[in-house]
Every structure is written in C-alpha cells, then in structure tokens.
Amino acid sequence: METEVSPMLSVFLSSLLLLSFLSGATSSDLSPFGFFKDLQGSQKGDKVEGIHKVKKYLQHFGYLSSTHSQTETQVDSDDHFDDALESAIKAFQTYYHLKPTGILDAPTATQMSRTRCGVPDNPAVTHNINSHGHSHLNIGTHFAFFPNNPRWPPGQTHLLYSLDSASHPEAANAVANAFGAWAGVSNFTFEQTSDPNTANLKISFQVRDHGDGFPFDGPGGILAHAFSPTDGRFHFDGDETWVIGVVANSIDLQTVATHEIGHLLGLAHTPVQEAIMYAYISPGETKGLIQDDIDGIRALYTG
Incomplete structure (x- = not known):
C-alpha cells in the first residue's frame, strides 16, 4: 500500500519531539503536565x-x-x-x-493539566454540517477533520490491523470492541492479522525512549497518539496503568482505542466534551461514540 503523507503528519511528527522536553518538568505534581x-x-x-x-x-x-x-x-x-x-x-x-x-x-x-491524546487539536479546522447538508467551517463547534480531509480510498473499506500487545494481553478484546463500534456506524470492516507487514493499521504499546521518534512522557500526560489516513500507526503509552472499565486512577483501554481509531479513519478532535473524539480522557472514565462522532465519520466519507 502506498502511504500518503498529509501536511498534518509532518507537523505532528516534528511537534512530538517537544514532548521529551515537557516530560522533564519539575513540579509539585508528579504528572508531566503538573x-x-x-x-x-x-x-x-x-x-x-x-x-x-x-x-x-x-x-x-x-x-x-x-x-x-x-x-x-x-x-x-x-x-x-x-x-x-x-x-x-x-x-x-x-x-x-x-x-x-x-x-x-x-x-x-x-x-x-489533564491526561489527553497527543494529536494536536487543529482549532481552526472544525467542520459542521448545516441544515441543508453542506459542509462549512465552524470554529470551536462540532466534529473536525484533519487538514486537507485525508481519508481512506473509496475501494478500501476492509482494513487489516495488527496489535502488538504482549505486555498488555487484555487489550485484544478492548481493541476489537473499539473497531466494532466504528464498524457499526460506518461502511468500514476490520480484521485482525498476525502479520504486521500486511496490516493497514499497526497498533502497539510504546514507552518514552523507544527510539523511533515518538517519545511519550511517562504516567499521565499523553496517553496515546495516532495518525490520519493512510499512515496507519497508533501507539498506546506503555507507562500508563491500562485497565478494562472504570477503575480509579487508571485508563480504560477501550475508550482510548475508540478515540485513536477515529484518528486512523480521519477524524480530528472535537470540543464536544461528551464525544469520543474529545482530546481529554480522564482516569476512571469510560466513553463511547455519540451522535457527533457518528455524524463526523459519515460526513467525511459521504461528502
């Protein structure tokens, strides 16, 4: 598969290098954003x-x-x-x-100070669909796309994903459920493969010094990051306390997976706090798709 690199990806790649500096902050709060x-x-x-x-x-x-x-x-x-x-x-x-x-x-x-996704917010590129079905810019209101609206080609709706979760075996069901949520509201279908070389989407757990240009910041701060179509990369921060469901001071795998898959499909962040594509995800919180997320994925692939 030929990889298309949008301007958003190059900006995101360079800006991720800033996180290693942020993670060294000295604070009365042990969080990287304290x-x-x-x-x-x-x-x-x-x-x-x-x-x-x-x-x-x-x-x-x-x-x-x-x-x-x-x-x-x-x-x-x-x-x-x-x-x-x-x-x-x-x-x-x-x-x-x-x-x-x-x-x-x-x-x-x-x-x-809150824990969040590492993808930039793009506050000036937020799309809304008006009552006549036309897309227009509407800053600070509903679902959003990445710059230039990157998306998967029309004939590529069945996507293979690989999951390197040896350190977190409980992630398999959570990630499968997250893909199922998006499949239920779109034309996409997803299938896990054991061969990363054939996968359209590559998911793994990484830590702050894993050496491929994507530093994380330890517990707290950045929870995960992913790229827009058709790059396919999605990384969880391996230093977080990952769990299934609502557990105090821990992060729900399925909630974060559902959010990051939205990025893989082309959705950017929304300022709608209830939406899965809201950038901030708190410990002890679980979320799923709401209408804003559903409207966004349908607008991106039918517009």
Missing part, C-alpha cells in the same frame, strides 16, 4: 520561570506558531508572557468553552 498548577495566575507582562513550558504545550497542540527566528535554546528559556502567548491561551480557552481571559487562570490550568 507544571501548569505551579504557573497558575500568570498573565501578559509577567516573566515567570517555566512559562516556556506553556508555550511548548500550546505549540504542540496547535494554538501557538513556532518561533523560527529564535534558536531552540532561546525558545526553551523564553519565560516572558507575551502577546502571542496571551492570544494562544485565549484560543485554547475559546475552543474548550472556557472564559477567554488570556490568563493562565485556574480553570485553564486545570484543563491543560
């Missing part, structure tokens, strides 16, 4: 040690452009809360239905 609580209350005009970590986070997740005029060392030590950071925080707040103060206030710091 530094947000330490910086709570920061606002434009402040110079606070650690603000550069907020900039890295917002760059990675699509709210702040990279500063090409600065060296990497300069970016990593830039602790000025400037106009660009204020605008990026307002964009984040708007997307997640928070009051757009531009300040790293308590609700914003709390939201940013």
